[in-house]
Amino acid sequence: MLANADLDALFLTFKVASISTVLMLLLGTPLAWWLARTTCSWKSAINAIVALPLVLPPTVLGFYLLVLMGPSGLIGELTTWIGVDTLPFTFPGIVLASVLYSMPFVVQPLQTAFASIGEQPLEAAATLRAGPLDTFFSVVVPLAKPGFLTAIILGFTHTVGEFGVVLMIGGNIPDKTRVVSMQIYNHVEALEYNEAHWLAGCLLLFSFTVLLLLYTVSKTQPNVQQLK
């Protein structure tokens, strides 16, 4: 059965994943919009940077974050300057790491969705008195709904399953940084296979339910394919 520590880890994981997903949407949406529409020569470089976490092994990314967020790292100096604690071993720290790590999974589906909308609906909206921001919320968001759904699913699940980065900067602190993947790993390493199976089972079941729900919802949406 699940021990209290396991339940805490489960709860913490979904807290991290939810907050990270919201943050990724807030940051990733304007970024994806810009990437989908700009003709600026920086585009390729920014695209590459966003995609980097896909290539870097998570533990390597985690190690760099540990260095960067440490007292003598760039981010660390910034946090010290603002007057807050350094980020490793803290909840905000793993949220930040998760955001960086899972960002490509949010930005890329959004970027594709935005790009496929094309110029036409935007121009139509402009001729119907809708300003840019208005157009974004009343035309782009509804048309890019499948893209948003994919972004949320991938961003959330990828954060839930994330392990290597948290391993490197988490410090295995209960209720703060000990997420489910860490806890399962601890069980396995300590040869507590029984506990590991229970926890992994719960994680699978929960994630499956979330995905099933989201996919069901997306299926009942009216077909909003672009008309030619």
Add this chain to the structure above:
Amino acid sequence: MQTSRISRLAITLALLLFGQASWSATVLVAVAANFSKPMTEIAGEFEKATGHSAKLSFGSSGKFVSQLKSGGPFEVFLSADEKGPEKLEQAGLTVPTTRFVYALGKLVLWSTRIGYVDDQGKILETGNFKHLALANPKLAPYGIAAVDVLKKMKLFEKLQPLFVQGENIAQTYHFISTANAELGFVALSQVIEKGKITNGSGWIIPDNLYTPIRQTAVLMKKGAKNLGAAALIDYLKSKPALAIIKTYGYDLAK
């Protein structure tokens, strides 16, 4: 024409493989992370002395035990503790009577700050630090030792909220070396150079404060027929090897 060339190639390959097995073998060795530096040195000397070569994999002892239990390919296992090899022995995966303690691990309380850790460990009582790093005691022998020390000093309850745990001793070292944790417990071998702690400050913890870390080696059945494997086990007990082990701060088994 074609056939004869292929058969000639096959013979050459067979000779090479067979030849290597007879006079210069390759040994696959699983090495506990804390022993990576001395073992690299020892392996170099071992090659020079015997002509066999040792291929080293470093990682946490616990992971190696799991891998060996499920048929991992390692022929010699250098664990950070005694428990792992014992378990493998009970499972009948090792060559009987080959198990021995190759070194006694030494624990150190270490910080990158010069003059921060005193030689009594008073800093643990008085220090105003935010994080104390140690290896996860569930997974790593050096973590168990660190907990022993804190309990003996009656500081465990007080300091537990400040714990940041590394999955293994190498990761624990990263926490401290990047100054994210002000101080923490690591293996002496990680911070010693030519018999001295050269970087930051440290307190080599007296043996009476923790259960000895009996780092145990064993010859796996996989390596029973590999002459190089047996040679490596012997070499670990040789004078040159023991000398290297000592320079990294380990004690030798009595």
Add this chain to the structure above:
Amino acid sequence: MTQPIIARFKLDYDNFKLDIDLALPSTGITILFGPSGSGKTTILRCVAGLQKAQHGFLQINGKLWQDSEKNLFLPTHKRPLGYVFQEANLFPHLTVSGNLQFGLKRIKKSCNANDLQPILELLGIDHLLNRLPERLSGGERQRVAIARALALDPEILLMDEPLAALDYKRKQEILPFLSRLHQHLAIPVLYVTHSQQEVAQLADTLVIIEDGKSLAVGPISETLSRLDISLTQDREANTVWPATIIEHEIDYHLTRVDFIGGTLSLPMIDAAIGTKLRVQIFARDVSITLDLPNTSSILNILPARIIELSDGNNGQRVVKLEIEKQILLAHITRKSSLLLNLQTDMSVYVQIKGTSIVN
């Protein structure tokens, strides 16, 4: 009160230049006509503000929309215009009703369904309100798009080849609606097309665009018959006369219509006496005689005066004539022209072999 539309745009891209200076009437349908790639759509997009000309000056109804010298550029969503795209460009996620309301909500008019009723009826879409665009035919979509643009009560209506994406049948379905618009709308319409049929049927004013320049601007009857324009040498060269039905000769299955220069007999038209219509006369259907023929099967023989002559393609002469004030084009062979010794200012008779009614 009716100030003309002034539009001056200069654009310079690597492979395309646009340089036009237009003063257009503030009523009726002005057609920008030209081959594809000539820049007519670009002009429309500049008027809408969807594209920004590097140098531009645009004044509609006395209001300045763009003046690059004053660094003034009204963004599209602040211009009181209606725009109909080549492909209807409806919002696929909204129903017809949602599409129609989209703009209305944004100009903060009370969205009373009754306000839209005349437009819905005019375009025949009142039964489609709850449908999603994907369930409309191409013609229906385009009608909704026109209604959506008109619903805003714009000060100018811009239409970019609204029929180009439709097949022949759909075009015939929509053209009557556009002609009706013509009679009901008080606002100016800028209409881009490369179809002569649409020009004949809809244009009041015609602007001919080629290679980013305007070759001719003026009332359709003048512009269509300008001999310095290759259009007049085209096989499809024609003139369009406004006319009114005055009599039906039921026994002969004919209808008589009145135009500036007299009357014409046309095949029976199923419309009431007094109906206004446009008669299109192709230059190839007009022949010239010096004397009034006593015996001819052709019904429409009218006195005319030659005002201009020019050489056309393949040994052809293009003759521009005037019947009272009504301009007419005739294509005849050079040999005939020589035999008859046709000269400017000569009085002749024209025989019109065929006509077509364009609406």
